[in-house]
Amino acid sequence: DGGITQSPKYLFRKEGQNVTLSCEQNLNHDAMYWYRQDPGQGLRLIYYSQIVNDFQKGDIAEGYSVSREKKESFPLTVTSAQKNPTAFYLCASSIGPPLSTYEQYFGPGTRLTVT
Amino acid sequence: KNQVEQSPQSLIILEGKNCTLQCNYTVSPFSNLRWYKQDTGRGPVSLTIMTFSENTKSNGRYTATLDADTKQSSLHITASQLSDSASYICVVSGIPQGGSEKLVFGKGTKLTVNP
Numbered sequence: 001d002g003g004i005t006q007s008p009k010y011l012f013r014k015e016g017q018n019v020t021l022s023c024e025q026n027l028n029h030d031a032m033y034w035y036r037q038d039p040g041q042g043l044r045l046i047y048y049s050q051i052v053n054d055f056q057k058g059d060i061a062e063g064y065s066v067s068r069e070k071k072e073s074f075p076l077t078v079t080s081a082q083k084n085p086t087a088f089y090l091c092a093s094s095i096g097p098p099l100s101t102y103e104q105y106f107g108p109g110t111r112l113t114v115t
Numbered sequence: 116k117n118q119v120e121q122s123p124q125s126l127i128i129l130e131g132k133n134c135t136l137q138c139n140y141t142v143s144p145f146s147n148l149r150w151y152k153q154d155t156g157r158g159p160v161s162l163t164i165m166t167f168s169e170n171t172k173s174n175g176r177y178t179a180t181l182d183a184d185t186k187q188s189s190l191h192i193t194a195s196q197l198s199d200s201a202s203y204i205c206v207v208s209g210i211p212q213g214g215s216e217k218l219v220f221g222k223g224t225k226l227t228v229n230p
Contacts, residue, residue, distance in 0.1 A: 004158075042119065042204070042220030043159075059217075090158050101147050101166065101208070104218075106158030 003027065004107035006091050011112045013085075021076045021110045023091030031097060032074040033104065036060060037088040049074055050097055078112065085114045118142045119207050119221035127227045132195055136224045138188040138205030146208040146216065150179050150190050153202045153223065162190070162203075195228045202226070 004025045013019045025032065034046040045058030049068040063082025068074055074093075078085045089110045096102035118141045128134050140148070147166045151159035163172045163179040165188075171180050176193045192199055202223040209216065 040222060042222045044220070045217070088156075092158075101164060103149075103161050103164060106160070109156070109158050111156070 004091060004093055004105055006089075006107040006110050009108065009110060011110055013112070013114050015114055016080045017114075018077055018079050019085075019112065019114075021078065021089055021091075021112070023074045023076065023107060024072055025074075025091075025093045025105075025107075026072060027093055027095070027105065028071070029093035029095050029105070030071070031094045031102075032068070033092040033094075034058075034064070034066065034074070034076045035090045035092065037090060037109075043090065046076065078114075085112060087112060119205055119219050121203075121205050121221040121224050123224060124222075125225040125227070127229060128195055130195060130197055130228050130230050134192050134195060134226065136190045136192075136203050136205075136226070138190070138221060140186050140188070140205070140207045140209075140219070142207045142209035142219050143186075144209055145183060145186070148179075148181055148188050149206040149208070149218075150177070150188075151204040151206060153204055155201070159204055192226075197228050197230060200226060200228045 007022045033048040035043040037043050044060050047066045049055040065077045091107040092104040094102040094104045120139045122137045149164045150162040153159040162177050165172050165181045167183040178191045181188045202225045204223045205221040207219050
């Protein structure tokens with residue numbers, strides 16, 4: 001069963017703690033992305049990666065970090081420097097280069113709540 | 116300023132009825148336009164991707180149209196079903212405001228189909 005998995009579905013953290021969101025894909029896609037979705041807002045790009053060991057900042061990278069040590073995995077760390085971390089986080093992947101006509105496939109999302 | 120504007124913000128229709136969702140964009144130059152369906156608490160799922168040379172594309176009961184001259188797109192849903200209740204997101208790929216190529220997401224139209 002191919003696809004993108006994100007875990008956990010719900011995550012609760014205290015303010016000041018770093019937290020890592022998992023994203024795994026078995027679609028053999030080269031490109032992977034992290035987006036943030038807030039109520040009443042469009043999705044905003046946090047980071048993207050074209051290949052292993054390479055990643056680029058998106059529009060709202062401050063307070064976030066990523067790694068791409070394996071093709072299948074693109075974890076996102078929300079650091080204590082992120083001012084408003086509570087949001088719905090979506091991971092996506094595509095077979096070809098980012099920002100092209102290649103379709104992006106999204107994971108089920110992780111809802112992070114920081115109190 | 117969001118360069119992809121969707122209307123209406125929300126829409127309620129009866130099962131079996133048709134509806135049309137609108138998307139106006141100012142992203143230029145323009146590469147492609149996508150429509151996604153997002154169920155509550157889930158990741159978006161692609162419905163269509165259209166390049167500037169395409170003016171209509173269908174996916175089952177969903178038909179997207181594109182007028183690249185007026186920078187408008189619409190998504191028409193025929194014979195609506197309860198399972199069509201979701202948010203529909205318009206996404207434009209282009210180079211907004213002289214920056215680098217990127218995907219610009221609309222805020223979505225929330226459709227509710229009632230029995």
